[in-house]
Amino acid sequence: MFRNQYDTDVTTWSPQGRLFQVEYAMEAVKQGAACVGIRSGNYVVLATVNKAASELSSHQRKLFRVADHVGVAFSGLTADGRVLSRFLRSECINHAFVYEAPLPVSRLALRLADKAQVCTQRSWKRPYGVGLLVAGLDETGAHLYYNCPSGNYFEYQAFAIGSRSQAAKTFLERRYEGFNKYTPEQLIKDALSAIKETLQGEKLTSSNCxxxxxxxxxxxxxEPFQMIDAERIQAIIDSMEAAEEAPAEPSSTQEEDKSSDAAAPMDI
Structure with missing residues (x-):
């Protein structure tokens, strides 16, 4: 059986300049349940897919509150996500204890990236096989960050990670220009629509998101970070489906054209 001699530890570079263990961790993120984040000027919404390992088991939770002003959604290895979410809680608690103020979201994302990057340069460690969407609010407004297993982090207006996330990204790219002026209800609707794109035919309900x-x-x-209850989610989904099924009303110009065609004499 072929064995790759360059993936035995994370500090061994291949001749092409690749770190295979980091790439394996990034592949774990691509195989995880889809997560979507959208932000406006004052709000950030996170949405995740509830994917169970089998029909006999419950789904694993992928969305966590870190502090009143920040929360995370992750895709990949759930165990690694729980470890990093506890780390983020500790950072927020320590900062609030020392400075009596909430930790800025940008600094929190930076500390998370530093912790992930250390695992790419120690031979006795392995990269965290999880990608995190960090959503929060501070004095400078709402923020959405994506933290990669490689230690990189980026701020986004909207982003999606996980399985079939490209379909959600395509949907978000078509609409991102108006996100800054969106109301919370509009953000939730677009987040649900993006999640629906990743399901590929499966019906969207409050139980699977x-x-x-x-x-x-x-x-x-x-408004502190909070989960939206299932009843409200289902009501929004029902309103979206009703709007899609409603027939489009003909415009006044179309009606005038039809009436003029009916009254016109036939040419013989």
Whole structure:
């Protein structure tokens, strides 16, 4: 059986300049359950697919609250995601204890990236096989970051990771220009639509997706990170399906054209 001699540890580079263990970790993210994040000027919405290993088991939770102002969704190895979510909670608690203020989201994403990057340069470690969408609110507004197993991190207006995430990215790329002015309800609807794109024919219901939101109202009141209950999600899904099934009303110009065609004499 062929054995790759360059993937025995994470510090061995191939002749082409590749770290295979890091690539394996990034592949684990691609094979995980899909996650979607969308942000406007004051709100961030996270959505995940609830995918069970078998019909006899429950799904594994992929969406976690870190603090009142920040939460994470992840795709990949659930065990690694839980470890990193606990690390993020500790960072937020320690910062709040020392400075009596919430930890900025950009600094939290940076600390997470540093922790992941250390695992790519120690031979006795392995990369975390999980990618995280970090959504939060601070004094500078709403933020959405993607943290990669390689230690890279990027800020996005909207992003999707996990299995069949390319379909969700295509949907988001067509609509991202208007996200800054979206209301929370519109963000949730687009997040559900993006999740629906990843299901490929499977019916979207409140039982196979999870939604969370954090943001600030127009009056300055902060809405802490919270999961949206299943009843509200199902009501939004039902309204979306009803809007899709409703027939389009003919415009007034089309009606005038039809009436003029009916009244026109026949040429002989």
């Amino acid at each position: 999870t939604i969370a939101i954090v943001g600030r109202r127009d009056d300055g009141t902060v």
